[in-house]
Amino acid sequence: MSLLSIKNLSAVSDRDGGAPILRSVSLELRPGETLGLVGESGAGKSTISKAVLGMLPRTVRITGGTAVFCGRDLLGLSSRELRKITGSEITLIPQDPMTALNPGRRIESQLTDGLRLKRGMSSDEARRIGLELLEEVHIREPERVMRAYPHELSGGMRQRVLIAAAFAMDPKLVVADEPTTALDVTVQKQILRLIRAMQARHGTSVIFVTHDLGVVAQICDRVTLLYGGMVVEAGATKEIMECPRHPYMQALLAAGPRYDRPDRKLAPVPESIFAGLREELASFDRRETRNG
Amino acid sequence: MVDVTIVQPPALPRRRLLTDLLANPKVLFGGGFILMLVLLAIFAPWIAPRDPIEQDLMLGTLPPVGLPGAEPGYYLGTDDLGRDVLSRLIHGSRVALTVAFIAASLAALVGAMLGLLAGWYGGWVDAVVSRLVDIWMAFPPVLLSILLVAILGSGIHSVVAAIVIIDWTRFCRVVRAETMAQASMDYVTAARTIGFPRFTILMREILPNVAPVLIALMSLEMGIAVIVEAILSFVGLSVASGTPTWGGMIAQGRQIIHHGWWVLAFPLLTLFATVLAFNQLGDGLRRVIDPVMRR
Numbered sequence: 232m233s234l235l236s237i238k239n240l241s242a243v244s245d246r247d248g249g250a251p252i253l254r255s256v257s258l259e260l261r262p263g264e265t266l267g268l269v270g271e272s273g274a275g276k277s278t279i280s281k282a283v284l285g286m287l288p289r290t291v292r293i294t295g296g297t298a299v300f301c302g303r304d305l306l307g308l309s310s311r312e313l314r315k316i317t318g319s320e321i322t323l324i325p326q327d328p329m330t331a332l333n334p335g336r337r338i339e340s341q342l343t344d345g346l347r348l349k350r351g352m353s354s355d356e357a358r359r360i361g362l363e364l365l366e367e368v369h370i371r372e373p374e375r376v377m378r379a380y381p382h383e384l385s386g387g388m389r390q391r392v393l394i395a396a397a398f399a400m401d402p403k404l405v406v407a408d409e410p411t412t413a414l415d416v417t418v419q420k421q422i423l424r425l426i427r428a429m430q431a432r433h434g435t436s437v438i439f440v441t442h443d444l445g446v447v448a449q450i451c452d453r454v455t456l457l458y459g460g461m462v463v464e465a466g467a468t469k470e471i472m473e474c475p476r477h478p479y480m481q482a483l484l485a486a487g488p489r490y491d492r493p494d495r496k497l498a499p500v501p502e503s504i505f506a507g508l509r510e511e512l513a514s515f516d517r518r519e520t521r522n523g
Numbered sequence: 524m525v526d527v528t529i530v531q532p533p534a535l536p537r538r539r540l541l542t543d544l545l546a547n548p549k550v551l552f553g554g555g556f557i558l559m560l561v562l563l564a565i566f567a568p569w570i571a572p573r574d575p576i577e578q579d580l581m582l583g584t585l586p587p588v589g590l591p592g593a594e595p596g597y598y599l600g601t602d603d604l605g606r607d608v609l610s611r612l613i614h615g616s617r618v619a620l621t622v623a624f625i626a627a628s629l630a631a632l633v634g635a636m637l638g639l640l641a642g643w644y645g646g647w648v649d650a651v652v653s654r655l656v657d658i659w660m661a662f663p664p665v666l667l668s669i670l671l672v673a674i675l676g677s678g679i680h681s682v683v684a685a686i687v688i689i690d691w692t693r694f695c696r697v698v699r700a701e702t703m704a705q706a707s708m709d710y711v712t713a714a715r716t717i718g719f720p721r722f723t724i725l726m727r728e729i730l731p732n733v734a735p736v737l738i739a740l741m742s743l744e745m746g747i748a749v750i751v752e753a754i755l756s757f758v759g760l761s762v763a764s765g766t767p768t769w770g771g772m773i774a775q776g777r778q779i780i781h782h783g784w785w786v787l788a789f790p791l792l793t794l795f796a797t798v799l800a801f802n803q804l805g806d807g808l809r810r811v812i813d814p815v816m817r818r
Binding site: 284285286314315317318322323325326327330331332333334335336341344345348349396 | 708709710712713714715716717718719727728731732
């Protein structure tokens, strides 16, 4: 039984004369599993994560498909019903820890927002849980951090706080939107390990949005590769890493370094592959117009 | 083996803000000058050496101390009616500062409220407010203020009203833009996914981060209000003619500039210094407290 099942999700932009953003995307996420959403900028990975969180910008319109989470179609819910799910059953680890915390409020109040609003906890209760969470994400001196303002913390610390906040509500699903892109590489590794550990402890599923195949190889059970809002390749990470089917995936893997084969030459993705992808998108759009 | 414990200082951002403010020369000098003016205005009757409206035609157009023909005790000389220039300057600061503080605060209140609503709710609210601002800004401000006071009748209330009616757009535009910038921040998105009501987010997440810009802008606006009040008193549309105002003194000095330049020069200098101080203070405040510029 899957936790989240997206079927034939399509979306268009209202701004660029109805340009397609998502082209009949389907994906499945089982409880406790990590799914990597990979693709270049504009491939639709963050549109999918925003749709799941009910945070689509007004300029994006869903034209078809369903996103069933625990038996309810997220796309069909009223915003009030959706708000009951997002922020407690589905939460977000944002991309940029520098802008994801309000510079004017102390960590304590930001970390415990959800606990107080959604769980109706008193400030004392919320504070106790907040301290536990900060310890869980290996923050030293949690008491001091609770009193601190965001600008007093380093980027890595802030990202830990945000991870703590995302897991505070014991969510079923966490959407991690490129959570390590803004951090330097040494911190990246710790943060990945931390997300892994938190996920295991809380039994949470994770959608991991990234453009870094190295990150995918490290933490994702399964991976979905997108191009132009279309699923190009999907499957278990191990299988895809070892024998990718689609030429785009093959080329991407050949373009990145692998530490098990340090002598291998890196090759840029050849233009012919993009030409092939564009042709696939065009033939998809032709089929759509014929059917619709 | 030495045991080293690193004790992190507790969070004290408020004190740091205060020291940062005092370390900024613009804030220090601008703010210091304004503070001095405020004290002068409050204690004017005790500080001013003479009665500002007492006339003595025998002592008309006395030059400032140090020039030939000066009388001791009349430090900056007298005007053609024998009124002490220094005392009139000190008393004139009352009108200038009252107008500056009240008009700037009210304009900020009106403008910020509309700007916050427009920037946060967007859609038709934004459309209405933005078009209103566009139309408003098409009027030449000085002419509009003179027209308004002419309609409302002279007096300090009309001057304040005129400034508020004209200058709320300045706040509205800046606050709207800043609100939109803050609204796109991830922490606002986070607050929305948690499910706070929109108005709560506006008040709790956005307003505090817009406030620094607002405070800085208010300081600049006070400088503008001082000028507008001077313009209106210059054309005789501000407070009643008996009350000393800087603009009124400038108008009077202009007529006798050939044999009493000091009657024009000192109020001009005071006006200049006051506006400069407000602008410097505003600029310094912006640099120190604006979270964007701090980052």
